[in-house]
Amino acid sequence: MSVTAEAGTFLERAPLVLRDAVVQWFPAPLQWLAHHLITIVAILAVFGVFFAFTTVAERKLLGRLQNRLGPNRAGLPWIKGSKLFGLTQPFADAVKALTKEDIVPAAADKLLHFLAPVLVVAFSLMTFAVLPFGRNLIPVELDAALLYFFAAGSATELAIFMAGWASRNKYSLLAAMRALAQVISYELPLMLSVVPVVLVVGSLSTSEIALAQGGWTFGFLPHWHVFTPWGFFGFLLFLVAALAESNRAPFDLPEAESELIAGHLTEYSGFKYALFFMAEYFGLTALSGLGVTLFLGGWQAPFAFLEFIPSYAWFMLKLIGMIGFFIWARGTLLRLRIDQLTRLAWQFMVPLALINLGNAAFWALTSGWSGPLQFVRWGVSIALVVGPFILLGRGLNGGRGPRTYRYATS
Amino acid sequence: MNLALILISVLILGSAAVALALRNLIHSALLFVGCWAGIAAFYLWAGAEFVAFAQVLIYVGAVSMVVLFAVLLTRQSDAAEPMNPDSFSRFMRALVAGGGVAGILVGAILGTPMDVSTAGPAPTLTVKEIGGQLMGPHAAALLIVGLLLTVALLGAVVIAAVDRPEKSEDAS
Amino acid sequence: MSPLQLCLLLSSLLFCVGLVGALARSNTILVLLGVELMLNAANINFIAFWRYGPNPAAGTGVLFVLFAIAVAAAEAAVGLALVIAVYRHQKNIRLQEANRLKG
Numbered sequence: 001m002s003v004t005a006e007a008g009t010f011l012e013r014a015p016l017v018l019r020d021a022v023v024q025w026f027p028a029p030l031q032w033l034a035h036h037l038i039t040i041v042a043i044l045a046v047f048g049v050f051f052a053f054t055t056v057a058e059r060k061l062l063g064r065l066q067n068r069l070g071p072n073r074a075g076l077p078w079i080k081g082s083k084l085f086g087l088t089q090p091f092a093d094a095v096k097a098l099t100k101e102d103i104v105p106a107a108a109d110k111l112l113h114f115l116a117p118v119l120v121v122a123f124s125l126m127t128f129a130v131l132p133f134g135r136n137l138i139p140v141e142l143d144a145a146l147l148y149f150f151a152a153g154s155a156t157e158l159a160i161f162m163a164g165w166a167s168r169n170k171y172s173l174l175a176a177m178r179a180l181a182q183v184i185s186y187e188l189p190l191m192l193s194v195v196p197v198v199l200v201v202g203s204l205s206t207s208e209i210a211l212a213q214g215g216w217t218f219g220f221l222p223h224w225h226v227f228t229p230w231g232f233f234g235f236l237l238f239l240v241a242a243l244a245e246s247n248r249a250p251f252d253l254p255e256a257e258s259e260l261i262a263g264h265l266t267e268y269s270g271f272k273y274a275l276f277f278m279a280e281y282f283g284l285t286a287l288s289g290l291g292v293t294l295f296l297g298g299w300q301a302p303f304a305f306l307e308f309i310p311s312y313a314w315f316m317l318k319l320i321g322m323i324g325f326f327i328w329a330r331g332t333l334l335r336l337r338i339d340q341l342t343r344l345a346w347q348f349m350v351p352l353a354l355i356n357l358g359n360a361a362f363w364a365l366t367s368g369w370s371g372p373l374q375f376v377r378w379g380v381s382i383a384l385v386v387g388p389f390i391l392l393g394r395g396l397n398g399g400r401g402p403r404t405y406r407y408a409t410s
Numbered sequence: 411m412n413l414a415l416i417l418i419s420v421l422i423l424g425s426a427a428v429a430l431a432l433r434n435l436i437h438s439a440l441l442f443v444g445c446w447a448g449i450a451a452f453y454l455w456a457g458a459e460f461v462a463f464a465q466v467l468i469y470v471g472a473v474s475m476v477v478l479f480a481v482l483l484t485r486q487s488d489a490a491e492p493m494n495p496d497s498f499s500r501f502m503r504a505l506v507a508g509g510g511v512a513g514i515l516v517g518a519i520l521g522t523p524m525d526v527s528t529a530g531p532a533p534t535l536t537v538k539e540i541g542g543q544l545m546g547p548h549a550a551a552l553l554i555v556g557l558l559l560t561v562a563l564l565g566a567v568v569i570a571a572v573d574r575p576e577k578s579e580d581a582s
Numbered sequence: 583m584s585p586l587q588l589c590l591l592l593s594s595l596l597f598c599v600g601l602v603g604a605l606a607r608s609n610t611i612l613v614l615l616g617v618e619l620m621l622n623a624a625n626i627n628f629i630a631f632w633r634y635g636p637n638p639a640a641g642t643g644v645l646f647v648l649f650a651i652a653v654a655a656a657e658a659a660v661g662l663a664l665v666i667a668v669y670r671h672q673k674n675i676r677l678q679e680a681n682r683l684k685g
Binding site: 412415416418419422423426427429430435438439442445446449452453456457458460461464465468469472473476477479480481483484497500501503504505507508509511512515516519520524533535539540543544548551555558559562563565566567569570572 | 584585586587588589590591592594595596597598599600601602603605606607608609611612615616618619622625626629630632633638639641644645647648649651652653654655656657658659660662663664665666667669670675
C-alpha cells in the first residue's frame with residue numbers, strides 16, 4: 001500500500017519535476033521564458049494529439065451509432081496490410097488537408113481571409129491557459145481566471161465575423177450573422193450557469209474552485225458541485241449552452257452540413273478549413289474542461305481509495321467522458337430550427353439560470369443547517385429546480401405545436 | 411519596463427489613428443478592436459487584471475459586435491465617398507483643434523513636476539477586494555449602473571426595432 | 583521621464599486622436615467610435631493614477647474604470663441603435679444631413 005502511495009505521489013509530481021529539470025538547463029535570465037514555453041509546448045502536444053484522436057473517436061462512434069463501421073482502413077503506410085483499427089486516420093487527414101490547394105476568392109479581402117482562421121485557433125487555444133489539469137498543474141494562475149476564459153472565448157466571435165465578411169460571398173456573410181446570433185444568445189446562459197459556482201465557492205480562480213470540491217461525505221460521496229440540486233441543474237444548463245457555443249449538433253445550424261454548404265466557411269479550403277475545424281474541437285475541449293473543473297470536481301478523485309491515481313489522469317478521464325457525451329448527443333439528437341434555438345435560449349435557459357442563481361444563494365445561506373433541517377434544505381432546493389423547469393418547459397411549446405407542411409399538388 | 415509601455419502605446423495610438431483615417435468602415439472597426447485590445451494590454455501592464463479582462467470581454471466581445479452589425483445594417487454603396495474640399499477643410503480644422511489640445515496637454519504634463527514613487531511594486535487588488543468594495547461602499551452605484559444598463563438596452567431595442575408596420579405594407 | 587508621465591502622454595494623445603476623428607469624419611459610426619476612444623483615454627488616466635497614486639489599496643481608480651466601461655457599453659448600444667434608426671429614415675448616416683427633426 002505504501003508503495004502505491006509513494007508511486008502515486010511521484011506520478012503526481014512527475015510533470016512538474018520534469019519541467020523544473022528542463023528549466024534548470026537554461027541560463028538564469030531565460031528561465032522564466034523556458035518555463036512558459038515548456039507549458040505552451042506541452043499543451044500544444046497533449047491537446048493536439050487529443051484533438052487528432054477525438055476526431056477519429058467521433059467518426060468511429062458516429063459510425064457505430066448509425067449502424068456502419070466508420071474509418072477502419074488507415075494503417076501504417078510502410079507496412080503492407082496493417083490496419084490498426086483506422087487509428088492513424090487523423091494523420092492521413094492532416095496530410096490531405098495540408099496538400100490540398102488553398103483557394104482564396106479573387107474578390108476576397110486577402111488579409112482578413114488569412115487572419116480569421118489564425119485568430120480563431122489562437123483564441124481557442126488561449127482558453128486552455130487557466131484550466132487546472134491537475135494538482136498544482138495549471139499553466140497560468142490567475143485571480144480572475146473565469147473572466148479571462150470568457151474574454152478569450154468571446155474574442156472568437158470576431159474571427160467568425162471576419163471569416164464571413166472577408167469571403168465577399170453573401171451566403172458566407174449571412175451564415176456568419178446567423179452563427180454570431182447563436183453564439184451571442186448562448187453566451188448569456190453559459191455565463192449565468194457558471195455564476196452560481198462562483199457564488200458558492202467565492203472565487204473566480206479555477207484552481208480554487210477545483211480545490212473547493214475536495215473531500216467526501218461518508219468517504220464515498222464526493223463534494224462535487226454536480227451532486228447538489230443547483231449544481232446538477234447548472235451543469236445541465238452548462239452542457240446545453242456549451243453545445244450551442246461550440247456549434248455542435250443539435251445546435252450546428254451555422255454550418256449544417258446537410259442543408260448549407262458550410263456556412264461562413266464556404267470559401268475556405270485546404271489547411272485553413274482544417275484550422276477552423278481544429279478550433280471548433282479546441283473550443284469544445286476547453287469548454288468541457290471548464291465544465292469538469294466547475295461541476296465535476298476538476299482533478300479530484302471520485303473515491304478516497306482511488307486517490308493514488310494521479311490527478312491529471314482523473315481530469316483527462318472526465319474530459320474524455322464529457323467529449324464522449326457530446327459525440328453521443330451529436331449522433332442521437334435532431335437539429336433545431338433557428339426559431340426554436342433562440343426561443344430555447346431566451347425564454348427557457350436564461351430565466352432558469354437566473355432562478356438557479358437564486359437557488360445557489362439559498363444553498364450558500366443555509367450551509368449551517370444540520371440534522372433534519374438538511375432535508376428541508378435539499379427539499380427546497382430541489383423544488384426550486386423542478387418547479388420552474390416544469391412550468392417553463394410547458395410554456396416552451398405552448399400553442400406552437402409541430403409545424404404542418406403543405407406540399408404542392410400538381 | 412518602459413519599453414513595454416512604449417510598445418503598447420505605439421500599438422494603441424497607431425491603430426486608432428489608422429482606423430479613423432481609413433475609408434473602409436469594416437477595416438476601421440476591426441482596427442478599433444485592436445486598439446481596445448491594446449488598451450486591455452495597458453491595463454494588464456499596470457496590474458489591473460480584472461479591468462483588463464472586463465475591457466476585453468465588453469469591448470472586444472460585445473461593443474465590437476454591435477459596431478460591426480451597425481456597419482453592416484447601414485451599408486451604403488460600395489463606392490467610397492469622394493474627398494471633397496468641404497471635408498478637407500473640416501479635416502484641417504479638426505487637426506488644428508486636436509493639435510492645439512494635444513499641445514496644451516503635453517505641455518502641462520511635461521511641465522508639471524510629479525513626485526510620485528515609481529520604484530514601488532505594482533499594487534495588487536484581488537477580485538475579492540473589488541467585490542467587497544462594489545458590494546460595500548459602492549453598492550448604490552452598482553445598483554444604478556445595473557438599472558442604467560437595463561434601461562439603455564431596452565431603449566436601444568425600442569429605437570432600433572421596426573416601429574411602423576403600416577409603412578412596410580405601403581412599400582410592398 | 584517617469585512612467586506616470588508616459589501614461590499621461592499616452593492618454594492625452596489618444597484623447598486627441600479621438601477628438602480629431604470625431605470632428606473630422608462625417609460618418610456617424612466613426613464619430614461615435616471617436617467619442618468611445620476619448621472615454622478610453624480617460625480610463626487610462628484613472629488606471630495610471632491608481633497605479634502610481636499615493637493610495638492604491640483603496641482601488642477607487644479601478645472601480646471608477648469598471649463603472650465607466652459599463653456606461654460606455656450602454657452608450658455604444660444606444661448610440662448605434664440611434665444610428666440604425668436614422669439610417670432607416672433617410673438611408674444615409676452622414677452627420678451633416680441628419681438635420682431634420684421631422685422624419
